[in-house]
Amino acid sequence: MIPAEESFAKWRKDPAYVDAYNELTDEFALAETIIRARAAARLTQEQLAQRMHTTQAVIARLESGRVKPSTRTLEKLAAATGMRLRITFEPAPTV
Numbered sequence: 705m706i707p708a709e710e711s712f713a714k715w716r717k718d719p720a721y722v723d724a725y726n727e728l729t730d731e732f733a734l735a736e737t738i739i740r741a742r743a744a745a746r747l748t749q750e751q752l753a754q755r756m757h758t759t760q761a762v763i764a765r766l767e768s769g770r771v772k773p774s775t776r777t778l779e780k781l782a783a784a785t786g787m788r789l790r791i792t793f794e795p796a797p798t799v
Contacts, residue, residue, distance in 0.1 A: 728769070735769035738781065742767075745785035755784035 715721040742752050742763075749763040756763075757780075765771045766781070773781070775791070782789040 731769040731772070734773075735767055738773075739767050741781065741785040741787055745787075747785065752781070752784055756780045 742749070745752070747755070749767070750760045753760045753763045756777075766773055766777070775789075778789050781787075
């Protein structure tokens with residue numbers, strides 16, 4: 705069995721991998737923010753789902769980064785976790 709870090713080190717040498725990984729940075733950040741909001745509210749995925757009137761599977765997909773939530777979904781998530789949704793625009797990084 706090959707350790708994960710060894711595999712990642714090898715993949716990071718591939719420019720196509722690095723480009724694909726970098727394109728997902730925003731999705732990873734959003735997923736992490738969703739997880740942190742739920743954790744700060746001390747909710748399980750099931751409890752958050754109940755507050756949002758959805759299913760635990762939907763919450764799991766949001767937290768995995770596999771789906772891009774709508775603004776309405778993010779508003780529901782914010783309300784369910786006692787948070788406020790704030791969307792900002794930032795300058796894009798220069799290459």
